[in-house]
Amino acid sequence: METRRAFSRTTIAAAAGTALSASRVWGANDRIRMGLIGSGGRGREDWGNFLKQPEVEPVAVCDVYDAHREQGIALTEGRARPFQDFRRLLEEKDIDAVIVAAPDHWHALMTVAACDAGKDVYCEKPLSLMVQEGRKMVDAAHRNRRVVQAGSQQRSGAHYIQAVELIRNGRIGEVHRIEAGMQRNVFPGLKPTALAGGLTAALDWNMWLGPAKEVPFDPFRCIYNFRWFWDYSGGQMTNWGAHHLDIARWIVNEAAPSTVSGAGDRFALTDGGETPDIQQVTYRFNKTVVTWTTSEIGEGDPLTLNIYGTKGMMTLLRSGFKIKPETMAKPGGKERLPLMDAMEVKGADLNVPHVRNFLDCVKSRQKPNADVEEGHRTAVMCHLGNISTRLGRTLAWDAAQERIPGDAEANHWLMKPYRAPWKLG
Ligand SMILES: NC(=O)c1ccc[n+]([C@@H]2O[C@H](COP(=O)([O-])OP(=O)(O)OC[C@H]3O[C@@H](n4cnc5c(N)ncnc54)[C@H](O)[C@@H]3O)[C@@H](O)[C@H]2O)c1
Structure with a gap:
């Protein structure tokens, strides 16, 4: 696992990855490689629902609390790699999409960084902690042509x-x-x-x-x-x-x-x-x-x-x-x-219909049911x-x-x- 080093960089801009994945054409049977950021109560619930979907391949779990990270890895039967710093996880090139289920004060930073790193994002509700954060999240999704779904699962019921x-x-x-x-x-x-x-x-x-x-x-x-x-x-x-x-x-x-x-x-x-x-x-x-x-x-x-x-x-x-x-x-x-x-x-x-809707949109590049702008x-x-x-x-x-x-x-x-x-x- 990567260590608890202090990283001086606070934003991630993996521009090369962005351009490549935005233009990717997804086939119906393609695998979607996923990471979980924030493996607490809701994160693990979401993770469980994603793992039930046939195309989802778990790659990484990030949490700052050891017990929760281990529980998230256990759900994948050891298939996912552990991370303690989400910036390291976002640098991994074999991740297509991430779930952001850390507390609300992290949603904007993590979502914007994930979009800039070329990942699609399923971000738990509430989308933001503050009004202006939400607008930046919408901008980051648009700028990078990312699919960003708010975790407002009622929209898919x-x-x-x-x-x-x-x-x-x-x-x-x-x-x-x-x-x-x-x-x-x-x-x-x-x-x-x-x-x-x-x-x-x-x-x-x-x-x-x-x-x-x-x-x-x-x-x-x-x-x-x-x-x-x-x-x-x-x-x-x-x-x-x-x-x-x-x-x-x-x-x-x-x-x-x-x-x-x-x-x-x-x-x-x-x-x-x-x-x-x-x-x-x-x-x-x-x-x-x-x-x-x-x-x-x-x-x-x-x-x-x-x-x-x-x-x-x-x-x-x-x-x-x-x-x-x-x-x-x-x-x-x-x-x-x-x-x-x-x-x-x-x-x-x-929950499963909302997760399905996100995965289908990752492939079709359509707007999801709880698109980032609606979440905002x-x-x-x-x-x-x-x-x-x-x-x-x-x-x-x-x-x-x-x-x-x-x-x-x-x-x-x-x-x-x-x-x-x-x-x-
Ligand atoms: N859609 C829903 O129905 C639903 C239900 C419950 C919670 N939620 C949302 O999910 C989010 C999480 O809530 P919860 O109840 O699971 O809380 P929680 O405290 O159980 O889980 C949050 C996890 O994030 C981890 N975390 C904190 N900072 C982190 C960081 N920098 N990097 C990685 N991990 C970090 C914590 O250690 C913890 O394990 C909240 O935004 C909440 O509103 C949504």
Whole structure:
């Protein structure tokens, strides 16, 4: 395995590899040689789904935590080579595509470097940590003619595709309100999920932090729970919100809201996390209002995605969708008549179809279901919700310029500096 040397180079530009692979014509039976970067909970889930596909040949697994790297290698029955520095992995010429499943603060750096090294990328959601990172990811994908799929697997679920098509065809009438949320009770807080014994040689903390500011090792910040710290993620807004708001935006069929208004904070949880335990955000689209709710201190239906139409209301979840008709009073009588037929469709697996869609697009060079630009737009929606919540004021959004008009302070939040020596693209 390559050693823990400090590398002075912070961006990778394997230009020769890029030109060659962009012009490659893929045959239906060609093998796709893959690497995994970030072999944690989700990375290994993704890896398992990719490894089930007949054309996938595992080449490399990279993680800064020994135990996770070894588990990722074990899934390949020892066929993949181990790496601790993703820059070394990206230099390997026998890798066509990579999965990026490190924490969110790494997504942009790794995706841009992978595109510049001529690899296609399956990057976990949320696409980015900050708005301006996402635009650079889109640019890197386009500049290198790469297929980049966000890990928003709901976009490939047959029942999600069917539901969006039904709504677009007017089945539930005109849609002017969508309600999305995630509710559970984790009071008084979450626990460290690994490495509670402290930092050991088993984890390279400096390389885990990467572009984030230097802080002493903290087992709670690290595996899984990075989600609750602003330097690495955006809380439930970018965890579950990234999934449900992605579908809401798909239904609305607009790139971005025009205004965003959020409220919330970490009011009650006492675990040291930073992101809100209660949060409510309202998005104004042209003729639709979309709301997001996080509740970590009160039980409720665990997940919500309700789409209110003038003829019916659809509840759309991973388990399936149900449409409940609206009713209208019969003229001159008390009886209320349904405006449409009720409907219920069961959900099926989302993950394998999303992985399949990525592999098919690697070969066809078509845009994948959750193309990088769509992933970016949905991540922007999440980030604006968080910025508005943290600043405590409503924000307007100029989607063409990707700026918050007339609000210098808020624009400052669209990107924050990386810790040296890390630079994006
Ligand atoms: N699509 C989904 O349904 C879904 C579900 C869960 C998580 N996710 C996403 O997957 C990502 C990972 O989440 P997780 O729950 O697996 O977290 P995790 O903490 O279990 O895994 C992250 C892994 O990345 C490793 N890592 C950190 N820095 C690295 C670096 N510089 N190089 C290589 N590896 C590095 C960590 O050591 C860890 O093993 C997040 O962005 C999350 O939002 C998506």
